[in-house]
Amino acid sequence: MTSKRSSQIARHSRMVALAATVAVITCSATVHAAGEAGAAPKSGLPVPRFVSLKPDRVNVRGGPTRDNEVTFVYTRAGLPVEITAESDNWRRIRDWEGSEGWVYHSLLSGRRTAVVTPKDKKQLVPLYDRGESGGTVIAQLQAGVLASVKRCTGTWCRIAGAGFDGWAVQEQLWGVYPNEKVE
DSSP states (O other): OOHHHHHHHHHHHHHHHHHHHHHHHHHHHHHHHHHHTTSSOSSSSOSSEEEEEOSSOEEEESSSSTTSOEEEEEOOTTOEEEEEEEETTEEEEEOTTOOEEEEEGGGEEOOOEEEEOOSSTTSOEEEESSSSTTOOEEEEEOTTOEEEEEEEOSSEEEEEETTEEEEEEGGGEESSOTTOOBO
16 A cells, blocks of 8 residues: 555544544434424423413523523513423523523512503403403403413413403413313
């Protein structure tokens, strides 16, 4: 074998070894990222899912540790949030306006709540005495009203809050998924 050929084989072997190393590092980083993105939830519960804020003051951080900077603070207990990922005892959440960040799991509650979200923020959402189109309107709710979710049929939700209790069209609420049934 010529020295030129030996040199080409050696160079090829180094390139194959380098490519294999890059592949291992890439796969390792992908698996790590997938774990943080909720592919294998730490809690064993589905991701994504809706929960609510437990206290009236919740720090939201840029990452899943106390070392990460507080990016904003919620000051509304009961606000619904969607868990989009889990990392150990931390949950990445998103609110009804699209803000995202990480909170410690004990600051979240499994209690279901919803925010009234009409397509047009100036529009009022009718609240009915029963969950069907023939029901009587008993109240009109403004965008941003917070309510406890009592039950959802997949198209209607019975909600209650300060001074109201009735049924709203499910698609006008943020805190429940389309077609989701809540008992």
